[in-house]
Amino acid sequence: SAVISQKPSRDICQRGTSLTIQCQVDSQVTMMFWYRQQPGQSLTLIATANQGSEATYESGFVIDKFPISRPNLTFSTLTVSNMSPEDSSIYLCSAQGGLLQETQYFGPGTRLLVL
């Protein structure tokens, strides 16, 4: 398995501001992903973070709202821009590949509340 950490673990933010979430993996991985888990719901894939190129977004998610960076094989960031209360969710990163092989492992999540 792998150790995947996220920062911050939780935050309370004001409407209209932006928050950047960091994800760090303790080994080099091929793929990193960002998911959203709305209260009481399952996970929805936001995008795949591609190293050295633009992220690949799922239907319903756009780069202007959720810009993603992946500068190397162990680190990625997700920014939630111009937040509204509807963005209140848990945001999880996951990783796959390298030593992790074909299994996806998840970080602990970032709990975001937008007022």
Next chain:
Amino acid sequence: GNSVTQMEGPVTLSEEAFLTINCTYTATGYPSLFWYVQYPGEGLQLLLKATKADDKGSNKGFEATYRKETTSFHLEKGSVQVSDSAVYFCALKRSGGSNYKLTFGKGTLLTVNP
């Protein structure tokens, strides 16, 4: 497309009871199947997995067998503990190539009472 259907929760059991959480799937090809667990206030942890038909995944007393004929991957545990209280997610991933996306079920909340 791919889909995962899980038993609706919540499920409430007494300690030492037998647990089954049903999971069936729809997929083309030969997917890999997973159970993830989310303890209160935490992220997802991989509980067990199976990558081909008739494989049995097991961990921490939990088991699930990949049944291709019934397209199922039911989670079982013979004797649950209070510490097993969590949300359980069944998921599948198509195997090979760029088929890396996980498709999750809706999750089943399990509460175990002492």
